[in-house]
Amino acid sequence: MGERTGIRYTVQRNISILNDAMWAKLVPGKAVATPVISYILNKAFTCLDNYWRAEDMESMKAELLKMLPHVQAVFDAVHWDNIKEQSLALDAWLWQLRDAVEEAEDSLDELDYHRLKEDVKARDEQEETASVSKLKGKLIRKLTKHVPKNGMLKRLKESVEGLHKAIAGIKKFMGLVNKAGVVNHFMDYELHKCKQFETSSRSTAIEVFGMDKEKDLMIKWLTEPTGNDPADTNLRIFTIVGHGGFGKTTLAQHIYNEKIVQNCFDIRLWVSVSSHFDAPTIINHIIEAISKKVPSANTLEALHAILEDRLISKRFLLILDNVWNDNDMNEWEKLLAPLRVGGPGSIVLLTTRMKSVGDMAGYALGLKVQHLKLDGLLEKDILMLFNKHAFNGLSLDYCRNFHSLGEHIVKKISGCPLAAKVIGAHLRDNMSYIYWKKILQEDLQNLQVGMDGVMKVLRLSYHYLPANLQLCFRYCSIFPQGHRFGKKELVEMWLGSGMILQTTDETKAAEDIGGQCLDQLARKSFFEFTSEETDGVVLEEYYVMHDVLHDLAQVVSSGECLRTGDIRSVKIAETVRHMSVKIVNPVHLKDLCHLNNLRSLIIEFVEDEPSTNYSIAFNDILKSFRSLRLLCVTAKCWIDMPDAISKLIHLRYISLFSTKRSFIVSMHKMFTLYHLETLKIMEFSETKRLKLNGMSNLVCLRNLHVPYDTISSIPRIGKLTCLEYLNAFTVQKKNGHTVCELKNLAQLRHLRLRDIHNVNRREVLGASLKEKTQMRTLCLHWSCHEVVSANTDDQVLDDFQPHSGLEELSIVGFSGTKIPFWLTNSYLENIVSLKIINCGKIEYVPSLAGLCSLRSLSLEQLPLLTSMGNLLHRCGEIPIGCSHSLISEGTYDIDWDSIFFPSHLYTLIIRRCPKLMELPTLPMRLKHLKIVSSGLMILPKMYQNYYNIEGSLSSLNESQLTNMIIEECPNLTSFAECFLEQNIFQVSLRELHINQCKQLEHLPPNGFVELVNLQILEISDCPMLKDSGMEVKLLPSSVEQLIIGSSGKLENMLIGSLAGLKALSNIYLYQCTHLTSLPSASTFETLTALRVLKISSCPNLSSFGGLQCLEFLRCLTIRSCRSLAKGFSSQSPSLCQSRQESFMKNVLKIDTISIDDHSLLFMEPLRSMHFTRELSITDDPVMTSLPDQWLLQNRLVLQNLVILNAKTLQCLPSSLMNAALRTILLSTCKFFQFQHLLLFLWANAPKQPGKWKDSL
Incomplete structure (x- = not known):
């Protein structure tokens, strides 16, 4: 497989910074490495020596191999600015060399293709019924099958000669390679680069935009007290990670100079590191920063002694700016060794573009590193x-x-x-x-x-x-x-x-x-x-x-890679190797015919109904792509594959995808592509099954991604001995489709078996799953629940024992009664995920404690499960490394009182357990908790103590729980005395949902304000919740998304806690029967991050409150709030005028408004809107016309108008004729009355005919 996979290319190192255009050209042109050239030459000459006795070949080989070091030297010299004058010629030569190398590779690949073809023929003949004549034919073929045709050898010889000619062109560039000059220039360049990017702790930026949150978090990390855990060391490491230009250094400078940071440390140090990471040099700079003079020491030992003397017992902050070293552990160890003597709370802060830099520093020190990642600023910042x-x-x-x-x-x-x-x-x-x-x-x-x-x-x-x-x-x-x-x-x-x-x-x-x-x-x-x-x-x-x-x-792939949506709008260089393109017109395909070196083509046909012209044109261009390795085709419908595809003998990857409807493809044209490694066909359910009878010819196929029912039609799939991914093998009882086909698939990594009820023990043992050392994922699926002996099913599952390296296992629809023996011990030492689903006869799950790598355990739809073995080693607790996730669904009769959760449990999901009244104490490392349809009467607490892998008692100081969902718990009445009140729990929680707990009356006494990092809070359909009667703020300042619905008397108290929530970006209010008014202007003015406000089915809401003060609101939805409109219609003209004057301070700039009552647009503050881009009015039963004045004042910005189910609408206002509208969507309206207006809008919508056409 190594040789027939083909030769891979690499960029030989990199090109330094020349000017943009030339630098970009040189990069891909230089994308051949001398080891690749050497490999090709050796393989080519071996082949020619065996089959083509040419006297001059040996001398040519020696000359070529002798010249390769010179090629390497020129590659190295391409870095420097002194080649600019010759860069055009050098660029041309680099592309010439790459062309020659690829031509030689293609010639070798062609010979390999011929060998594969003969191997397939020989294999098939060996399976035929023996006869004298056939035996004679096989003998002749065996003697001649590996002798390539002269035409192939001639092409190989010519390609080697072409490579020789290209390499010989190196002579004109040898002047660039003054070895000493290159080295000196490299050192000068590196020194210049370090100086160019050198920084100090003084920032030139007076203010920092949009990094307040990151700044506060980093200051918190730097100044918080160290833990009491004996495992804590004096030294900690943090990183600020972000792409170039994202503000890492600026943020670090402002943090460095903050008063609170200055007061926390005895010594603060700033060292600019840049690309040259040399421990003695950096230590020199650290000592110089402390003493303000350059140390005289010349040895590492002396430098360490000086630095330790300066730092011993001192709490210091060392910022290393612009660090790149992520591969030299030795230098990190030398740098960090003397820093260990600092006082408690000492910190090293790195700024870097790569998270791997911080990880490497952590490895060197034996510490876990915390990373602050900068993803860029928000749009407003x-x-x-x-x-x-x-x-x-x-x-x-x-x-x-x-x-x-x-x-x-x-x-x-x-x-x-x-x-x-x-x-x-x-x-x-x-x-x-x-x-x-x-x-x-x-x-x-x-x-x-x-x-x-x-x-x-x-x-x-x-x-x-x-x-x-x-x-x-x-x-x-x-x-x-x-x-x-x-x-x-x-x-x-x-x-x-x-x-x-x-x-x-x-x-x-x-x-x-x-x-x-x-x-x-x-x-x-x-x-x-x-x-x-x-x-x-x-x-x-x-x-x-x-x-x-x-x-x-x-930029860096210019000339090598290209992505375009319009091939007529760009000039496509003939050097392009990898391309992605959309085709609107088949005529445009001819613009690709000159790309003779193309290796990857991702092509999408946009037209709804591709004509036969597409097939003809596509077939023609494929003839030009003789070196193609990858072909991905997307179309809305398919007729057939072009004939030319069978000639693309170098293809390794084919993907066919239909976006609109089913298609039928004649696959036989692909069955001679012996190099093919990956085949993907996305097929819709209405598609007729593909004909795949010849697929066994694809002996290099590794990945087969086709619909489930299609795989079942492949006979003798066991001939595909390189297969690694088989997502659905349906076991059948007919010859060529039994589980015995798996015997020779030794490379399988992913296997899903279906219809296992069709197997017997002898066939299972013949499949040799235990011998498949590469297997990582296995799914065993019984699709039929016919009457089968439980003992037989138990034995079959035992016989399906996989290799011990398996990582993921699913058992679905099993009709036996016992868990397989190989799951009850430590045999599967690497398994991380186990799912046992819909196994209706299993009553008992034994201990799985031996599966020490298990992270996720899913038990679903096991109606007879009544007991589980002790998952825990001692005192009801499991050692570190054991089960991380326990999911239980439909396990109605489990004795939960006897089960304690593993201390490293990652996810706990309990579904459909109506008899579950109480849970044991939860582990601190739990991250996800979901309890649905449970009889739970009280929420549990969390425990801190657990037994570690050595068997000693340890403790945790902080919970790991990040999200929790409590849903449909009819017996739950209070959240008091649960883990919500434990201090150790209150820092980690990010997301909390409480839904459909009909009897819930009391939340924690202090609400949620102590959940200081809570970002998403939902309380809905809990109608019995009571107002505590206390003036308590319920919500923490960290909340970003708030969902309140049918929450009893607590609704107004929750909404009254909105003031000052500067992180709040989304509010959803629905079925809030106690809500009569939105918050006041003074409250809304403080919600500076609020972007989305959605209100639905609040029957008593009659006032917008201070809505006009939401300056940054961009999306407003109001539905089924009839009291709002009623309140407006019942007001006297004088009162309306008074309210209008009160809205003079209207700063609303809402982009999208969605309502179900058009009269809301006559009310302030919506009446005064001028910046709305999209208006949607849905289900308004009384609307006869749209508000002309409102549309007139928004006509310059309004782009989308949606009117749905407005049966009484009589006409559209004339103001739309002068609007900037791009789309109108009308549904269930009297369309014939609007035709004249819509036709006018359509005719006057430049460059948008497609959108208008779709809308109309």
């Missing part, structure tokens, strides 16, 4: 920063016309402070409306003027990446901004396109190497790993690249 630099010193009247453009420009900056300063300052010197419009239309990476500084800073991050990671990073530029990268999918695409280097370590699979590359990029902060969870169960895991890094990827 970045706008303030931009305005400061763009309008500094200019009059308000002069700048007025530019403010709107500025708001749109900062949306492109993606929260980067440096970009806001650079672009703002640049525009300050170009106060021309036309010029600002031009800048608005440019992409960030295309802003050559003013963006040099930004890209220069960002390029440093790329500069420090290893060569293989640079290549993988550049490849990601063909995906859109904000794309969610699934780890498996991205690694498969990297492998398919040739991004991952082969390794001589045969113990590592290519997928593991690719996964490590992605993990490294994430640790170095080029990707951010995130996951979506529900109730502590991970639904999706993915990686996201920040917009500014995506812009960087597009």
Whole structure:
């Protein structure tokens, strides 16, 4: 597999900072490494020597291998500015060399393809019925099958000669390689770079925008007392992590100079580290910062002694700014060794672009590091920063016309402070409306003027990446901004396109190497790993690249990678290797025919009904892409695959996806693509089953992603011996579809077996699951509940014993009565997730304490389960490393009083347990708690003590619980005397939902104000809640989202606690029967972060209160609040005039208004709106016309108008004819009365015909 996977490319180191355009060109052109060239040459000459006896081959090989060090030397010399005069010629030669290397690889790949083809034929012949004539044919084929055709050998010879010619071109650039000169220039360059980015503790920024929260958190970390745990050391490490230009140094400078920080430390030190991480040098700088003079010591021992003498027993703060070292543990250990003598509470604070830097420092010191990640500023903060630099010193009247453009420009900056300063300052010197419009239309990476500084800073991050990671990073530029990268999918695409280097370590699979590359990029902060969870169960895991890094990827991949939505709008360089494109017209496909070197093509056909012209044109261009490795095609419907696909013999990856309707594809054209490693076909349920009878030819196939029912039609799947991912193998009783097909699939990593009731013990043993050492995920699914002997099912499950390296196991629909024996001991030492679901006969679950890596245990729909074995080792507690998550659903008869939860339990979910009246004490490490449909009468408390892995008693000082849901607990009456009142619990909770607890009367006496980090609070459908009668503020200042619905007499008390909640951004009020008025102006004025207000089904609400004071409100929804409109209609004209005058201070700028009563638009403060972009009126049974005056005053900004279920609406006002509308959506209206107006709007909507057409 190693050789037939193909040769992978890498960028040879990196290119230093030249000018933007030339630097970008040189990077991909230099993307061949001398080890790759050497590998190709050795393999090619071996092949030629075996089959093509040419006298000059040996001398050519020796000459080529001799020249490779010179090629490497030129690659190294490309760094420096002294090559600028020759850069065009050098660029041309680098691309010529890359073309020659890839041509040689293609020739070798063709020979390998021929070998695979012959192997498949030989394999199939061996399975046929033996006869004399066939035996004779097999003998002849066996003797000749590996002899390649002369045409292939000739092409290989020519490609080697072409590579020889290209390498010979190195001679004209040898003048660049003065070895000493290069080294000296490198040292000068590094020194210059360090000086260029040197910082001090003095900040030039007078004010810091949008970092108050981060600043407060970091100050809290630095100044809080150290814990009493004996494990605490005198020294702690913190990091500020963020991309270049995101304000790390500025934040650290302001923290350093805060009075409260100054008073906490005996010594404060600032050292600018930059790229050259040398422990003795840094220690020198630290000593110099303390003594204000350079130390005279020359040895590390002497430096350590001097520094220890200065720091011993002193509480110090050391800030190391701009640190890059994440791979040299030895230097970290030498640097940190003398710092251990400091007094308690001493701190090292690092600013870095890579989280891995802080982790490395922590490893060196044996400590856990806390990271503060800067993700960029919010839009309102970045706008303030931009305005400061763009309008500094200019009059308000002069700048007025530019403010709107500025708001749109900062949306492109993606929260980067440096970009806001650079672009703002640049525009300050170009106060021309036309010029600002031009800048608005440019992409960030295309802003050559003013963006040099930004890209220069960002390029440093790329500069420090290893060569293989640079290549993988550049490849990601063909995906859109904000794309969610699934780890498996991205690694498969990297492998398919040739991004991952082969390794001589045969113990590592290519997928593991690719996964490590992605993990490294994430640790170095080029990707951010995130996951979506529900109730502590991970639904999706993915990686996201920040917009500014995506812009960087597009810059550094210029000429190599391209993503475009309109191929007619860009000039496509013939050097492009990886491309993503949308095709609107089949005629445009011919613009791609010149891309003979293309290796990756992601193409989307936009048209609803692709004509036969598409198939013809697509077939024609595929003929040009003879080197293609990856093909991803998306279309709204499919007819058939082009014939030319069968000629793309280098293809490793094919993905076909239909976005609209089902499709039928003739797969036989792919069954001769012997190199194919990944096949993905997304198919809809109405699609007829694909014909896959020839798929067993794809002997290199590793990943098969096709619909479940399609896999069941593949006969003899056991011939795909390289298969690693099989998401649904349906066991059948007919030949070629039994579980015995798994026997030879030794590389399987992921397997899901269905219809296991069709197996017998002999077949299970023949499948050899225990021998599959790569298996990581296994799902065993019984789909039929026919009458089967329970003993038989028990024996079958026992026989399905997997390899001990298994990490995830699911048992679904099992009809036996016993848990398999291999789950009751420590055999599965690596298992992290176990699910036992819908197993109707299981009555007892034995101890699982031996599964020491288990993090998630899910027990669902086990109606007969009555007892569980002791999960705990001693005193009802489990050692560290054991079960982290316990999910129980439908387990009605468990004796819960006898069960204690593991001390490292991660997630606890209890569903449908109506007999559960009380829970044991909860462990401190619990993160997610959900209790639904339970008979619980009182909430439990948390315990601190647990037995660690050594068996000794330990304790925790702080709870880990972050979110809690209590729902449908009819017996729960009070939250008193539960863990909500424990001090150790009150810091961690971020999210709390209390729903449908009909008898709940009392919350904690102090409300939730002591939950100092609570961000989301929901209290709904708890109608018996009582007002405590005390003047107590119920809500903490940290709350960001508040949901209140049907909360009895507590509603007004909760709403009365809103004042001063400066973090509150979303309020949802529904079915609040006691609510008569929204909060006053004095309260709303303090809610400076509030963006969304939604009010529904509040029947007694009759006043907007101080709504007009919500300056930053952007979305308002009001539905089923009839008393509001009634109150307005019953008021006298004089009272209406009085109220209108009271709304003179109306600062509302609501973007989106959604209502179900049009008369609300006649009421203040909505009546005075001038900035609304979207208006939605739904389910208004009495509306006969729209408010003409309101539409008139919003006509310049109103873009979207939605009117649904307005059966009495008679007409649309004429004011719409002069509006800026882009879309109108009318439903259940008398459309014929509006046709003349809509046709007028349609005809006068420039550049929006598609949207209007869809709307009409």
